[in-house]
Every structure is written in structure tokens, then in C-alpha cells.
Amino acid sequence: MKCAVILLLTSSCFTWSSAIYTPNRAASKKLKHLLEPPVYPEVAGRRGDNVTLPCILRSKPSHYKIKWTKLQPEHVGPENIIMISNAHAFKPYGHLGQRASLRKAHTMDASIQLSHLELEDGGTYRCELVNGIEDESVDITLRIEGVVFPYQSKNGRYRFTFREAKEACAEQDGILATYSQLYRAWTEGLDWCNAGWLLDGTVHYPILHPRPVCGGELLPGIRSYGPKDKNHDKFDAFCFTSQNSGSVFYIPGSFSFEQAVHACQRMGAELALVGHLYAAWRFRNYDQCDGGWLRDGSVRFPISNPRERCGGIPEAGVRSFGFPNKTTHLYGAYCYR
Ligand SMILES: *[C@@H]1O[C@H](CO)[C@@H](O)[C@H](O)[C@H]1NC(C)=O
Ligand SMILES: *[C@@H]1O[C@H](CO)[C@@H](O)[C@H](O)[C@H]1NC(C)=O
Numbered sequence: 001m002k003c004a005v006i007l008l009l010t011s012s013c014f015t016w017s018s019a020i021y022t023p024n025r026a027a028s029k030k031l032k033h034l035l036e037p038p039v040y041p042e043v044a045g046r047r048g049d050n051v052t053l054p055c056i057l058r059s060k061p062s063h064y065k066i067k068w069t070k071l072q073p074e075h076v077g078p079e080n081i082i083m084i085s086n087a088h089a090f091k092p093y094g095h096l097g098q099r100a101s102l103r104k105a106h107t108m109d110a111s112i113q114l115s116h117l118e119l120e121d122g123g124t125y126r127c128e129l130v131n132g133i134e135d136e137s138v139d140i141t142l143r144i145e146g147v148v149f150p151y152q153s154k155n156g157r158y159r160f161t162f163r164e165a166k167e168a169c170a171e172q173d174g175i176l177a178t179y180s181q182l183y184r185a186w187t188e189g190l191d192w193c194n195a196g197w198l199l200d201g202t203v204h205y206p207i208l209h210p211r212p213v214c215g216g217e218l219l220p221g222i223r224s225y226g227p228k229d230k231n232h233d234k235f236d237a238f239c240f241t242s243q244n245s246g247s248v249f250y251i252p253g254s255f256s257f258e259q260a261v262h263a264c265q266r267m268g269a270e271l272a273l274v275g276h277l278y279a280a281w282r283f284r285n286y287d288q289c290d291g292g293w294l295r296d297g298s299v300r301f302p303i304s305n306p307r308e309r310c311g312g313i314p315e316a317g318v319r320s321f322g323f324p325n326k327t328t329h330l331y332g333a334y335c336y337r
Contacts, residue, residue: 055127146242173275174239269337
């Protein structure tokens with residue numbers, strides 16, 4: 001009642017009340033100016049790629065601005081704005097703004113181009129038409145094509161707090177995976193019986209072949225521990241990485257860790273990171289039936305064509321020998337250049 005009275009007197013109450021109903025409005029009202037549903041609900045690209053997130057006008061109000069924001073999963077800056085543009089000016093914001101431009105393929109095109117995609121760019125984006133009367137928006141998901149890999153500390157199982165898990169992924173050329181990345185990896189064959197942190201602070205593990213020691217005989221799926229105490233609880237990590245600009249190669253030998261370091265250096269390269277090896281396996285079908293040292297001191301090998309004499313596991317994957325004593329002279333070297 002009070003509001004209705006004010007509403008007659010001032011338009012600010014009107015603005016205020018319409019803001020409250022935004023979710024309903026988005027769900028129920030047909031958009032007048034923006035093409036909906038968007039041209040594609042999801043756009044995918046690998047790290048380093050350039051992509052276009054489509055946003056097309058059906059009709060133009062006389063005055064308007066286009067505002068692009070990133071909604072998920074993490075905050076990119078004040079109000080998560082990437083750019084605001086009107087007929088005359090284009091203003092970029094934050095680190096995403098530096099890599100953003102408007103496509104402007106035609107006069108009704110408000111699509112945004114993002115160049116040199118980074119792992120963190122995945123998520124939901126919003127294209128908003130702001131005309132001061134009735135703002136409209138459409139949401140588009142950008143999916144970074146990549147690979148999820150479980151990562152365990154060299155000190156053993158369940159040694160990472162949330163922050164340590166984040167750092168461990170970064171050290172292996174990755175970031176903590178999101179739930180949707182883990183879910184997709186599970187559909188693509190990831191079965192892992194150790195729980196790991198995800199980007200949102202929850203802890204999960206993916207099971208394709210249910211077994212008593214891995215959460216019992218439930219149906220296959222993602223087992224969840226829910227949100228955990230980021231400062232005190234300790235688990236492994238699920239990391240996510242994508243294509244990179246280098247290449248991975250193997251040097252055969254019976255090296256200690258130090259010798260493997262030098263073997264790569266002689267080739268103008270460095271020992272590869274775990275993320276490098278997974279990316280080579282995922283994007284180049286890298287297959288090498290020999291254990292080799294990696295920079296973190298672990299020994300692994302990538303298998304794309306599973307066969308009896310290579311670990312004997314029927315699924316493709318990157319196999320691990322854990323973290324052997326660095327003085328053992330048994331393994332080759334995986335280098336990255
Ligand atoms: C991506 O866009 C940048 C300019 O923003 C350009 O220099 C680069 O060559 C493009 N890369 C690809 C792979 O198209
Ligand atoms: C590694 O092996 C060497 C030689 O056998 C031994 O002296 C050393 O203590 C071992 N290191 C660890 C951490 O087990």
C-alpha cells in the first residue's frame with residue numbers, strides 16, 4: 001500500500017520494484033530487443049583460442065548501451081563487468097576487458113569477441129541491453145575444452161587444504177576444476193577413488209565402476225562430500241587444464257630425476273608438468289608406453305591405445321607410478337618445449 005502511494009508520486013519506486021521482479025520477468029516475458037534464445041546457448045574453445053559470444057539485436061531502441069558481464073564461476077572485477085559500449089564509445093573493464101572487443105559484423109550485432117582464452121574464462125556470460133526503460137539480457141555459457149586430472153601430494157593421500165590444492169593445480173599448469181568440468185570428465189571415462197577439492201570449495205570424486213571401497217554399490221556417478229572446511233579439511237585436488245602452446249616429447253633412458261632434468265635441458269626444454277602431459281594425451285592422443293620423470297618428481301606415462309603390455313588397464317589414460325625415490329635410475333624423461 002505504502003509503495004503504491006509512492007509509486008504514483010515518483011518513478012524511483014517503480015524502478016526499485018521492477019528490479020525485485022527481475023528473475024520472474026526474465027523467465028516469463030518475451031524479449032523485445034534481443035534475439036532469444038541466443039544463437040547458441042554454449043560456445044566452446046581451448047586455451048589460446050579466440051571465440052565469439054553471440055548477442056544479436058532484433059530491434060534497436062533509440063538510445064541504448066550494451067553491457068557484457070561475467071556471472072560465473074568467479075568474480076572478475078567490480079560488478080563483474082567486461083565492457084560497456086554505446087554508439088560512440090567502448091569501455092573495457094578488468095582483465096577480461098583487455099582481451100574483449102565487439103564483433104560488429106552488422107548494425108544489429110552486439111556479440112563480444114574474446115581473444116587468447118585462459119583457463120579461468122569458462123563460465124556464464126550476460127549480454128545486457130540497457131536503455132533506461134526496460135533492460136533486457138541473454139546468458140551464454142563459454143566452455144573451455146580441456147581435461148580434468150586428479151592430483152595428489154608427493155607426501156601422500158589427502159594432504160591439501162583448499163588453498164594448497166589450488167596452488168598444486170597452478171604448479172601443474174592447471175586450475176581447480178568446476179563441478180561441471182568434473183561431471184563431463186566422468187562421462188568421458190574418469191573413475192577415481194580419492195576425493196578432491198573443486199573450485200567452489202566442495203569435495204567430490206567420480207565413479208564409473210561402483211565398488212565397495214569407493215562409496216559402496218551405489219549407481220555410477222559423482223560421489224559428493226559437499227562443502228568442506230577450506231582451512232582445516234584435507235583432500236586431493238581435481239585440476240583442469242587445456243591445450244598449451246608447447247609440445248611434450250619423451251627421451252628414453254634410465255635416468256635419476258637429476259639426470260632427467262639435464263636430459264631435457266640438453267634439448268632446450270624442461271621437464272614437463274603433469275598438466276602438459278594430460279593436455280598432450282587429451283589433444284594429441286599422446287601414447288608412450290614408458291614411465292618418465294615429470295617436474296614434480298612423479299613418474300607417469302600416457303596411453304591412448306590401451307594394450308595388454310602397457311599397464312594392462314583397458315581404458316585410455318595417464319598412468320602414474322607415484323613419486324619414486326629421485327635417485328632411482330629407472331625412468332626416461334618427459335620434456336616440454
Ligand atoms: C586472436 O585474435 C588476436 C587479435 O585479438 C590475433 O592477433 C590472433 O592472431 C588471433 N588468434 C587466432 C588463433 O585466431
Ligand atoms: C633414496 O634412495 C637412496 C639410495 O638407496 C637412499 O639413500 C635415500 O635415503 C632414499 N631417499 C628416500 C627419501 O627414501
